[in-house]
Amino acid sequence: xxFWKSFFGSADTASTSTKFEGDTISNFxxxxxxxxxxxNGRILFSTDREFDLYELEELCDxxxxxxxxxxxxxxxxxxxxxxVSMWQQRGNTRRLIGFARATSDHAFNATIWDVVVxxxxxxxxxxxxxxxxxxxxxxxxxxxxxxxFADPQVVNFYRQMGxxxxxxxxxxMFWYPD
Amino acid sequence: xxFWKSFFGSADTASTSTKFEGDTISNFxxxxxxxxxxxNGRILFSTDREFDLYELEELCDxxxxxxxxxxxxxxxxxxxxxxVSMWQQRGNTRRLIGFARATSDHAFNATIWDVVVxxxxxxxxxxxxxxxxxxxxxxxxxxxxxxxFADPQVVNFYRQMGxxxxxxxxxxMFWYPD
Numbered sequence: 001x002x003f004w005k006s007f008f009g010s011a012d013t014a015s016t017s018t019k020f021e022g023d024t025i026s027n028f029x030x031x032x033x034x035x036x037x038x039x040n041g042r043i044l045f046s047t048d049r050e051f052d053l054y055e056l057e058e059l060c061d062x063x064x065x066x067x068x069x070x071x072x073x074x075x076x077x078x079x080x081x082x083x084v085s086m087w088q089q090r091g092n093t094r095r096l097i098g099f100a101r102a103t104s105d106h107a108f109n110a111t112i113w114d115v116v117v118x119x120x121x122x123x124x125x126x127x128x129x130x131x132x133x134x135x136x137x138x139x140x141x142x143x144x145x146x147x148x149f150a151d152p153q154v155v156n157f158y159r160q161m162g163x164x165x166x167x168x169x170x171x172x173m174f175w176y177p178d
Numbered sequence: 179x180x181f182w183k184s185f186f187g188s189a190d191t192a193s194t195s196t197k198f199e200g201d202t203i204s205n206f207x208x209x210x211x212x213x214x215x216x217x218n219g220r221i222l223f224s225t226d227r228e229f230d231l232y233e234l235e236e237l238c239d240x241x242x243x244x245x246x247x248x249x250x251x252x253x254x255x256x257x258x259x260x261x262v263s264m265w266q267q268r269g270n271t272r273r274l275i276g277f278a279r280a281t282s283d284h285a286f287n288a289t290i291w292d293v294v295v296x297x298x299x300x301x302x303x304x305x306x307x308x309x310x311x312x313x314x315x316x317x318x319x320x321x322x323x324x325x326x327f328a329d330p331q332v333v334n335f336y337r338q339m340g341x342x343x344x345x346x347x348x349x350x351m352f353w354y355p356d
Contacts, residue, residue, distance in 0.1 A: 068286070076285035079259075103281045103289065107254035108246070111281065111289050111325075135353060145352065147289075149325060152347035163351035169330035172350020173341035174323065175313060 041088040043097075043126065045133045049083050055096045056085075062118050077101065081110060082141075084134045086117070086126065097121045098130045102138060102146075110138045112148040131161050149174075219266040221275075221304065223311045227261050233274040234263075240296050255279065259288060260319075262312045264295070264304065275299045276308045280316060280324075288316045290326040309339050327352075 053070055061067070077083050086098030097118040104110035112134060117127045138146050149172050150158045155165060166172075231248055239245070255261055264276030275296040282288035290312060295305045316324050327350050328336045333343060344350075 072285040076283035076287075079282070079284035081257075101283070103283050103287060104257070105254040105279070105281050105291070106257035107250040109254075109281060109289070109291055111287070113283070113287055139355075147327060147353070148351050150349050150351050152349070155349050155351070158351050161353070162355070163353050165349040165351050167352050167354075170350065170352070171328050171330070171333050171343040172348065173326050173328050173333070173336050173343050174345050174348070175325070175339070175341050176345075177317075177340070 041090060043129070044087045044089055044094070045130070046085050046087065047083060047137065048085070049077050051085060051096065053077075056099060059096050059099060059116055059118055060114075062120075063116050065116070079103075080113075081106060082134065082137055084130065084137065086130050086133075088121070098126060100130055100134045102134065104138070104141075104143060106141070106143075108143070109145045109147065110143045112146065115148075115154075127157065128161065131158075135161070219268060221307070222265045222267055222272070223308070224263045224265065225261060225315065226263070227255050229263060229274065231255075234277060237274050237277060237294055237296055238292075240298075241294050243294070257281075258291075259284060260312065260315055262308065262315065264308050264311075266299070276304060278308055278312045280312065282316075282319075282321060284319070284321075286321070287323045287325065288321045290324065293326075293332075305335065306339065309336075313339070 053073055056073070057067065057070070080101040081104035082102040084098075084100045085096055087094045088097050089095075098116060098121065100112055100115040102110045102112045112131075115127070115131065115134075117130060135146060146163075148158065148163065150163070150165070159165070231251055234251070235245065235248070258279040259282030260280040262276075262278045263274055265272045266275050267273075276294060276299065278290060278293040280288045280290045290309075293305070293309065293312075295308060313324060324341075326336065326341065328341070328343070337343070
């Protein structure tokens with residue numbers, strides 16, 4: 001619970017809008033690749049769906065995901081139950097550095113999709129912060145069953161976040177056309 | 179494709195409403211338990227959400243599922259992307275004998291939940307018919323990624339339906355609170 005407190009729950013959290021929540025992550029610094037290691041960023045989270053989809057495309061490009069039609073991405077965001085974006089703020093400039101979304105029946109189940117953190121911002125606990133924020137939001141909506149499909153290389157990451165693979169032998173399955 | 183044709187695609191399918199689709203399943207007969215083995219039923223499928231939730235509760239009771247609050251079940255049905263019910267019709271009477279629903283982002287992913295066939299109607303290919311109908315509906319909405327979480331005893335059933343467990347090492351994961 002200490003984590004929540006320090007990241008999101010502090011009374012002096014300065015939110016720039018009702019949909020933005022954030023706090024400075026004390027140990028956050030730019031990756032060496034950015035050439036600006038001294039400049040600590042302020043990390044904000046938002047559930048607002050009104051952001052530039054080209055910025056999201058850029059983020060997905062940065063992690064090597066295949067491009068998807070903008071029209072379908074827009075629709076998926078519209079019909080997702082929860083959309084979480086993570087931003088680095090410097091002065092008046094915000095940069096999209098992370099994203100996650102979830103589908104849901106608004107009652108029992110939610111499934112998290114498209115979790116991404118910009119490579120320059122990986123290895124700093126920000127993926128963990130993004131997931132904690134996402135889980136917190138889903139739990140606050142009384143969703144009891146939070147699920148996801150994890151690629152092999154991130155199974156351990158999600159394990160650390162409290163996710164269990166194949167609990168009681170339940171198998172995640174994907175349909176493939178004949 | 180022959181399956182589709184005989185079950186759902188025949189030109190002479192008599193639908194009782196635009197949302198009902200069905201055809202007599204030639205090899206369908208009541209289970210011995212019903213004491214009425216001679217009376218072949220007519221099986222109908224519907225995507226209509228307006229049905230008696232107490233009938234659904236009865237169906238779920240019959241397979242031993244834990245009761246869930248009606249209010250939440252109603253909400254889950256309302257916010258599911260697709261709701262499929264399977265009915266046995268005899269004269270003017272319809273009986274709910276199967277159910278499935280799916281959450282979705284309306285663009286890329288759908289996840290199927292709550293697949294149930296009444297025990298008296300199991301072992302007759304109706305679970306398969308219910309799933310084929312559900313997959314057909316999702317595919318017709320241009321959903322490319324159809325997923326589900328299968329209990330161990332039904333993994334093989336879903337395999338036969340074209341689902342693959344853990345493709346490329348992708349693991350289905352469930353979140354559990356600390």
